[in-house]
Amino acid sequence: MKRWLPLVVFLVLVGFFAKGLFLNPREVPSPFIGKAAPAFTTTEVCQPSKLFSAADMKGKVWLLNVWSTWCPSCESEHEILLELSQKTSAPIVGLVYKELRGDSNIDKRKVKELASNEESALVCQRVTDRLQQLGNPYALSILDNEGKIGIDYGVYGVPETFIIDKEGVIRYKQPGVITDKSMQEVILPKLKELGA
Amino acid sequence: MIPELGHFALIVALLLALTQAILPLIGAQRGNLTLMSVARPAAQGQFVFSLLAFGCLAYSFMVNDFSVENVASNSFSQLPEIYRLTATWGSHEGSLLLWVLILGFWTTAVSVFSRHLPDDMVARVLGVMGLISVGFLAFLLTTSNPFDRLLPAAADGRDMNPLLQDWGMIIHPPMLYMGYVGFAVAFAFAIAALLSGRLDAAWARWSRPWTTVAWAFLTLGIALGSWWAYRELGWGGWWFWDPTENASFMPWIAGTALIHSLAVTEKRGAFKAWTVLLALVAFSLSLLGTFLVRSGVLSSVHAFATDPARGAFILGFLVLVIGGSLVLYAWRAPKMLSGGGFTWFSREALLLGNNVVLLAALGAVLLGTLYPLLIDALGMGKISVGPPYFNAVFVPLMAPALFLMGVGPLARWKEASLPDMLSRLKWALAISVATGILLPLTLDGFKPWAVFGFAMAMWILLTVLIGFRERLKNGARLSSLTRSFWGMQLAHLGMAVGVAGITVVANYQVERDVRMNIGDHTELAGYTFTFRGTTEHQGPNYRAARGSVDVSKNGKVLYELHPEKRIYNASGMPMTEASIQIAMFDDIYVALGEPLDEAAQTWAVRVFHKPFINWLWIGALMMVIGGFLAASDRRYRIAVKATAPTGAATQGA
Numbered sequence: 001m002k003r004w005l006p007l008v009v010f011l012v013l014v015g016f017f018a019k020g021l022f023l024n025p026r027e028v029p030s031p032f033i034g035k036a037a038p039a040f041t042t043t044e045v046c047q048p049s050k051l052f053s054a055a056d057m058k059g060k061v062w063l064l065n066v067w068s069t070w071c072p073s074c075e076s077e078h079e080i081l082l083e084l085s086q087k088t089s090a091p092i093v094g095l096v097y098k099e100l101r102g103d104s105n106i107d108k109r110k111v112k113e114l115a116s117n118e119e120s121a122l123v124c125q126r127v128t129d130r131l132q133q134l135g136n137p138y139a140l141s142i143l144d145n146e147g148k149i150g151i152d153y154g155v156y157g158v159p160e161t162f163i164i165d166k167e168g169v170i171r172y173k174q175p176g177v178i179t180d181k182s183m184q185e186v187i188l189p190k191l192k193e194l195g196a
Numbered sequence: 197m198i199p200e201l202g203h204f205a206l207i208v209a210l211l212l213a214l215t216q217a218i219l220p221l222i223g224a225q226r227g228n229l230t231l232m233s234v235a236r237p238a239a240q241g242q243f244v245f246s247l248l249a250f251g252c253l254a255y256s257f258m259v260n261d262f263s264v265e266n267v268a269s270n271s272f273s274q275l276p277e278i279y280r281l282t283a284t285w286g287s288h289e290g291s292l293l294l295w296v297l298i299l300g301f302w303t304t305a306v307s308v309f310s311r312h313l314p315d316d317m318v319a320r321v322l323g324v325m326g327l328i329s330v331g332f333l334a335f336l337l338t339t340s341n342p343f344d345r346l347l348p349a350a351a352d353g354r355d356m357n358p359l360l361q362d363w364g365m366i367i368h369p370p371m372l373y374m375g376y377v378g379f380a381v382a383f384a385f386a387i388a389a390l391l392s393g394r395l396d397a398a399w400a401r402w403s404r405p406w407t408t409v410a411w412a413f414l415t416l417g418i419a420l421g422s423w424w425a426y427r428e429l430g431w432g433g434w435w436f437w438d439p440t441e442n443a444s445f446m447p448w449i450a451g452t453a454l455i456h457s458l459a460v461t462e463k464r465g466a467f468k469a470w471t472v473l474l475a476l477v478a479f480s481l482s483l484l485g486t487f488l489v490r491s492g493v494l495s496s497v498h499a500f501a502t503d504p505a506r507g508a509f510i511l512g513f514l515v516l517v518i519g520g521s522l523v524l525y526a527w528r529a530p531k532m533l534s535g536g537g538f539t540w541f542s543r544e545a546l547l548l549g550n551n552v553v554l555l556a557a558l559g560a561v562l563l564g565t566l567y568p569l570l571i572d573a574l575g576m577g578k579i580s581v582g583p584p585y586f587n588a589v590f591v592p593l594m595a596p597a598l599f600l601m602g603v604g605p606l607a608r609w610k611e612a613s614l615p616d617m618l619s620r621l622k623w624a625l626a627i628s629v630a631t632g633i634l635l636p637l638t639l640d641g642f643k644p645w646a647v648f649g650f651a652m653a654m655w656i657l658l659t660v661l662i663g664f665r666e667r668l669k670n671g672a673r674l675s676s677l678t679r680s681f682w683g684m685q686l687a688h689l690g691m692a693v694g695v696a697g698i699t700v701v702a703n704y705q706v707e708r709d710v711r712m713n714i715g716d717h718t719e720l721a722g723y724t725f726t727f728r729g730t731t732e733h734q735g736p737n738y739r740a741a742r743g744s745v746d747v748s749k750n751g752k753v754l755y756e757l758h759p760e761k762r763i764y765n766a767s768g769m770p771m772t773e774a775s776i777q778i779a780m781f782d783d784i785y786v787a788l789g790e791p792l793d794e795a796a797q798t799w800a801v802r803v804f805h806k807p808f809i810n811w812l813w814i815g816a817l818m819m820v821i822g823g824f825l826a827a828s829d830r831r832y833r834i835a836v837k838a839t840a841p842t843g844a845a846t847q848g849a
Contacts, residue, residue: 003529006473007522010480014515016566017487019573021507104768109796 032170037064037162038152045096045141046124048117052093052142054168061196063092063187064162065138066150069130070103071158077177081137084183090163090196091139097158098147099123119145163187165194199264202252203343209245209296210333212238216303217326220319224392232319236307239322242329243300250297253342254284263349266290266342272355272766274737282366283356288490288506289342291369295486296332298370298377299325306381306406313402320388321381328380331513339506355737355766364424372417372444376482378410379451383479386472387521390528395468400461403475405827407458408683411451412823418444419816430772430787432707432804434812437586442565443485446558450478453554456547464609466544469525469532470551476525480518487514488565539611546604553597560589591645598652598695601688602659606666620666624658640704649699656692660685683826687819694815700808707804709789714797721805723784724748730761730788730796738762740773741796743788745803747777759788759801782807 032038041053065081067074085092100111100119111119120143127141144150153162156175163172172190174182216238223231253266257280262268270287271280285294303325310318336342359365385403389395421444426434435441454474461471487510538544564581571579602624607617632651636642663685667677710718712727719725728744740762747755757775764771774787782805789800 003469003526006477007519007526010518010522013566014511014519016570016573017511017514020569021511104763104770 032154032162033173035170037164037168037170038149040149040152042142042144042149043120045094045120045127045143048120052140054164057091057093057164058168059166061090061163061165061191061194062139063090063191064095064153064164065092066095066097066144066153066155066160066162067158068097068099068102069126070099070105073177074159075134077159078134078137080178080180080183082135084178084187085137085139087183087188088191088196090191092137094138094141095144095149096123096127096141097144097150097155099126099143099145101145101147102158116145161187163190163194198252198255199261199343199345202249202256203341205245205249205252206293206333206337206341206343209242209249209300210330210337212242212245213326213329213333215326216242217323217330219323220326221323221391224316224319224323227316229315232315235319235322235326239300239303239307239326242326243297243304246293246297246300246333250284250293253290253293254281256343257281257284260353262351262353263345263347264342265344265346268346268350268353270353270356272353272737274765275353275356275361276736278363278366279356279361282360285369286356286360286365287342289336289340291373292332292336292340292490293342294369295373295377296329296336298373299329299332299380302377302381303329306384316392317388317399317402320391321384324384324387325380328384328517331517335506335509335513339509353766355764358738358762358764358767358769358771359428362424362428364420364427368417368420368424370417371413371420375410375412375414375417375451376444376447376485378406378413379447379475379479379482381406381410382454382475383521386475387524390472390521390524393528393531395472395528395532397462397465400458400471401832404455404458404462405829405832407451407454407475407478408823408827411448411455412820412827414444414448414451415816415823416820418448419813419820423813426809427774427776430774430802432705432774432785432787432802432806434701434809437564437581437583439565440489442561443488446561446565447478447481447485449554449558449561450474450481453551453558454478457551460544460547464538464544466538467548469529472532473525474551476518476521480514480521483510483514483517487511538609541607541614541617542612543604543607543609546600546607550597550600550604553593553600557590557593557597560593561586564589595648595652598656598691601691602655605663605684605688606659620662621659624655624662627658628652628655636703643703646699646703649695649703653692653696653699656688656695660689660692678829678831680826680829680831683822683824683829685822686825687822690815690818690820690822692815693811693818697808697811697815701806701812705804705806705809707802709800709802711792712799712801718801718803720803721782721807722749723754723805725786725801725803727799727801730799733760735762737766738764738771741788741791743775743786743799743801745775745786745801747784747786755784757784757786759786761788761791778810780810783809 037054039054041051044050044052063084067077069075081092100106100122101108114122123143123145131138131141147155153160159177161174161178162170165171171194172186174187178187216235219231219238220235223229223234256264256267257271258277260267260271260273260280262271266287266289267283270290271283275283283290285291303322306325307318307322310321313321382403385399385406389399418441421441422434425436426432454471454477457467457471457474460467487507490506490510564585567581568579603617603621606620628651631654632647632649635650636646639646664677667681668674706721708718708720710716712718714727714729717724717726724747726746726748728746730741730743733740733742740760742758742760745757745759746753747757755777757777759775760773762771762773763769772787772789774785776786777784785804785806787802787804789802792798792800
């Protein structure tokens with residue numbers, strides 16, 4: 001019997017490996033899920049006088065999509081966001097994250113020399129160009145030039161998308177690009193379940 | 197055209213590998229010499245075509261052929277030439293191709309250096325290795341074709357991962373794979389012995405030098421990886437217990453146990469079943485390591501392939517190879533009768549003790565590596581197992597292993613006398629304990645682990661010296677000692693040097709994380725570090741802020757160090773390039789953190805003082821040289837002549 005032991009141990013391990021293949025080790029459950037979305041107030045892109053705050057969305061199921069024009073995966077996600085905006089009535093709010101300061105092709109020090117309205121004007125131009133070129137999935141676009149809102153939401157990297165319910169509670173977080181699969185199988189059902 | 201040629205060469209290699217696997221194995225079973233004689237040419241042909249495929253891929257990298265997807269994803273027009281070459285094995289596909297190539301190399305080596313072996317043995321060994329080649333070639337061709345085209349071609353590549361752009365990474369993977377794959381030889385010998393049912397000591401003698409060479413390469417590969425992590429990751433660490441590191445460390449532990457167990461089987465005919473099992477385990481762990489890293493089952497800094505299809509393929513392959521070999525083992529185990537009895541205190545018993553301890557350590561590392569996966573698979577949440585677990589479990593297990601390392605080589609086979617050993621070793625024991633207790637007092641404070649580490653290093657050093665003295669007293673001259681004796685002692689001494697290095701650096705290194713403006717200075721371990729600001733610097737494929745730090749002692753400037761913070765052009769990835777002043781007894785290590793103000797005048801700077809860290813690599817290098825020395829021992833070559841007639845006789849029969 002003893003001689004079969006190595007085989008038995010190995011087969012048990014294989015069972016675990018087979019299961020492990022279909023788990024995602026990178027899927028870290030966000031501590032924010034089930035918690036109230038952090039409050040913030042910022043301005044809309046290109047409209048410095050228009051304030052936006054998370055509290056404005058109370059009573060609505062909405063999506064917060066964190067992105068920027070320098071992020072290549074955001075560009076590849078754009079099409080699916082357009083499709084998503086067609087398929088749901090829930091508004092998608094685009095949070096433009098560190099548009100200038102996060103761009104590795106731009107000297108960070110030069111950006112910091114700019115007055116904040118100058119920075120916002122440049123961001124407005126870049127975002128408008130992009131949205132005109134690829135289409136606009138967003139109900140509105142808001143600014144996070146310094147990345148502070150990103151910190152509050154525990155953003156690892158762009159893009160990331162949050163689903164926030166009518167009570168202002170984060171119900172789901174998609175780290176990275178929304179794929180066709182995750183839209184069909186997770187996001188749309190979730191939105192439906194929340195009554196969007 | 198060239199990539200298609202490479203693709204074609206891979207297909208031919210697969211067909212040759214199939215031939216190499218099937219015909220000789222059937223031939224050996226039926227005693228058909230014609231079928232058996234297919235093994236050698238098929239194996240060598242398979243190697244030639246794998247080499248051709250590898251050459252085609254390397255060529256595509258060298259000429260920046262961005263119409264090949266693999267090149268476009270892993271290279272860049274501005275990448276320096278040497279890294280374009282190494283990018284060949286920097287990707288998932290390329291590194292598997294390297295695996296296949298090295299397996300072909302080992303197979304060819306076996307086919308050349310096996311003239312003295314019986315034909316059916318050679319046929320079986322090469323056949324088993326052919327089966328492994330078939331698995332990997334099929335994996336490459338079906339899920340990971342390195343020659344896939346990209347239409348339309350990319351304008352430029354996405355660049356090689358900047359972390360891999362270092363010369364330690366140029367040779368680390370080939371050396372590591374030489375080790376991993378080298379265990380395939382011991383595995384194939386064990387399987388061939390199981391298949392033929394001839395489980396005498398002969399297979400142990402045949403596979404010993406191969407195993408030792410593979411082990412030496414693996415040691416070198418791991419040491420290079422550790423050295424790379426030390427210089428390149430910017431944290432001054434040299435071992436992180438990362439799953440990928442563990443994946444290479446587990447076969448090393450099993451290989452170390454195997455080397456020692458093979459010695460007993462060859463010399464005394466004991467531990468037969470155990471040695472066979474270890475040979476299977478060592479290579480199984482190499483395959484498992486490949487699976488863990490390549491399938492993305494465990495997330496890790498360097499796991500770059502996450503694709504369940506690939507994972508499923510490797511897992512299926514693992515089940516076939518490992519499961520199949522373990523079934524064969526269980527079936528044949530009753531035939532493996534152990535010869536040569538021994539008492540509880542003898543060299544056999546001590547080596548068995550060493551094996552038990554090593555296997556316990558292996559189990560501890562395996563458990564720690566797989567635990568997050570097991571918990572996740574059971575749906576019990578996400579956890580990670582970090583260095584504290586490994587250090588707490590692994591380090592104490594090393595205590596008996598290091599102690600036995602001193603006693604084992606001095607004990608007699610079959611039956612040793614405890615009082616005799618005590619009288620031979622009492623001074624060594626006393627000096628080691630005294631060193632352990634007193635040496636830390638002269639250093640920066642008394643630490644329990646330092647006591648243990650120094651005592652063990654001294655213990656091994658003294659027992660090695662006693663080993664030499666006793667041989668010389670018995671009339672031997674230094675020049676008449678065998679290479680395997682020199683090799684063993686050098687490797688053990690290397691372990692002592694490495695343990696001493698680890699002990700000092702782990703217990704007495706100091707580091708400081710400081711905020712520095714131009715002209716600021718900080719003190720560490722008697723050195724004064726003065727920050728002279730940063731300048732812009734343009735590299736071939738990156739931009740860098742290059743810092744300048746003066747290191748002085750007693751007001752005299754000794755060194756000027758230049759750590760860099762790089763941004764790579766294609767990927768935009770930031771990289772910390774530490775600057776290290778290397779010396780025999782201490783390294784000074786400076787790394788730039790982040791700029792802390794807008795004008796980039798103030799930086800977070802990390803300074804480390806790393807005493808004795810180089811002893812680690814020196815110790816590892818001694819083990820490597822020891823391994824090669826032992827494998828080149830004369831008696832393996834003499835055995836060639838002694839057994840030649842037997843081989844001829846079988847041929848005639």
